[in-house]
Amino acid sequence: MTPAAPDAPAHDRRRRRTAAAWATIAALPTCPTFDVPHTTHTFPAAFRATWPVLFGYVPLGLAFGVLFAQLGHPWYWATLMAVAVYAGAAQFLAVGLLAAGAGIIEIGLTTLLLNARHLFYGLSLAPRFPRGGAARWYLTFGLTDETYALLAGLPPPAPELATRFYVQITALNQAYWVAGCTLGALLGAAVTVDVQGLDFVLTALFVVLAVEQWYAVRNPRPFLTAAGCGLLALLAVGSQHMLLAALGLATLLLLLDRRSYA
Amino acid sequence: MSPDAYLLAAIAVMTAATFATRALPFLLLRRGADHPVVLFLGRYLPAAVMTLLVLYAVKDVPLRTAPYGLTHAIAIVVTAAVHIWRRNALLSIAAGTGLFIWLQRSGLLAGL
Incomplete structure (x- = not known):
């Protein structure tokens, strides 16, 4: 049941050749002068890039979790929301709608309107995303304001590592968000940590990325x-x-x- | 509908709605990813979006009462200036946020 049977061997050969090429590159000794992208360790760079989002998403997620806990549902619903919906503004809005017992259609339409801004993000990232596969779906799913800003504003360590770098950034950002929301819902009203003012990190992140865009387009x-x-x-x-x-x-x-x- | 079913339905519909807004452009552009218009937007739209995200981040800051948005304005200018100076994102964000929190808590501008 292989629809593209004639192409399959050629595709296979190509993949084996690519794998062999990578093995050769990976066997090269480390040389700082000729910084060949033989290392696939994009994680440190991805973590450094998402550091400001960590300090933005955790307090914001905490705030959401605390609000959500007031609805009286068990904490894991907040986790499920952070994992499945993964949209900050929409989740905050949903707390109010859920408290008011709003209709499912109303909740859907409000989310659609609130997130319609994301329509414009895909327009500018489409050429840089992988053509298909699970990575493309996950990157699309995780395209929050902050993730978009990082993906659009940061050059990957090497073009062939772009997808891996993008997926790591997206997954790290979502991990921060899930952690914040879960923690907030668990702690509920017990949260007394004073994080006021820390939300400025997201503003500062956008300022920095705007300056970087200036260097990019002049x-x-x-x-x-x-x-x-x-x-x-x-x-x-x-x-x-x-x-x-x-x-x-x-x-x-x-x-x-x-x-x-x- | 039981409370759990209601919550589950709400989360499902929110997930679908959010994903739809993020996926639609990719579906529309499946064939035209290297069209000149798409490449043009890919080059210049991020600059416009970042500018708008900065505005969006400060849109609810009250301008008619003290400190008249000065806390945000000063912190933003300092963030940008530090970034132009050293071009180190972590340093710029830490400096800007640190200054913002300090200005806010010291109440220095509240008496204007």
């Missing part, structure tokens, strides 16, 4: 366009739907203004 147009759209959206639709409206408007203006970027 063109003020996308920044000014976005700033204008953001302020306009704040005035026009208010703070709740500002991001979605501004992202849509900025994408449209960028596309209309494409000729001036040549």
Whole structure:
């Protein structure tokens, strides 16, 4: 039952050749001058990259867990939500909706609207994601604001290690979130740790990544366009739907203004 | 519906809705990942998105009462300045956040 039978041997041969090439590269002695990407240890780099998210997601997850515990459900429901839904703003909103006994359709539609901003993230990452396989699905599933910012803003250690690097970043970020949510729900009202102000790490992370984008594009147009759209959206639709409206408007203006970027 | 079934249904529908918003562009672009428009967006959209995420992060800061958003403004400028100076993300984020927490807790700007 192999639909692509004629291709299979060629594909197999190619894979064996690639494996052999990797084995040769891996056997090379370590030489700092010729930094061949023979090491597949992208984990230290991924951990360093996600460090600010750790300090942002754990307190935020704690806050969610504490709020969720007030609904009176066992802690593992918060864990399930962090594992399956994995969307910060939507989870916070859901606590209120669940408390009010909102309808399932209302909960679904609200989540859809709140997360519609993610539509614009895939647009710019599509060329860099693997073509298929479990990695593509997991990367797509885990594309939160912060994960998007890291994936879009950081160059992988080597092009052929990109997928591994991206998956590690995504999984680490989700691990922080799951840990925070679980811990918060477990501790419930017992949490007295003063983490006020620590949520600024996420703001600082976005500032740093915006500066990095400046070095990447060296063109003020996308920044000014976005700033204008953001302020306009704040005035026009208010703070709740500002991001979605501004992202849509900025994408449209960028596309209309494409000729001036040549 | 029992409370557990309600919760499970809510989580299922939230999971589906969130995944749909994240997966739709990849499904739409399955064939056109190297189209010039997609490559153009891949190059310039992140810059616009980061700018918007910074704005989004501070959108609920009150500007009409002391300290008039100055705590955030100062911390953001210092984060960016430290980053331009050393280009070390950890240092910039630690410096900016440290300053922010200190400014907030010392109440230095609250009396403006």
